[in-house]
Amino acid sequence: MHGVGVMVWMVTPFLVAILVMQTVKFSLLVNYLIPTD
Structure with a gap:
């Protein structure tokens, strides 16, 4: 369970960056x- 938490903690920044x-x-x-000017 702790390993899964570490994996999620490592993967989350990559998902956010993407x-x-x-x-x-x-x-x-x-x-x-759609040019605004």
């Missing part, structure tokens, strides 16, 4: 397709 990158990529794509 989620952030996908969000940034999506927002950049939206800004490119």
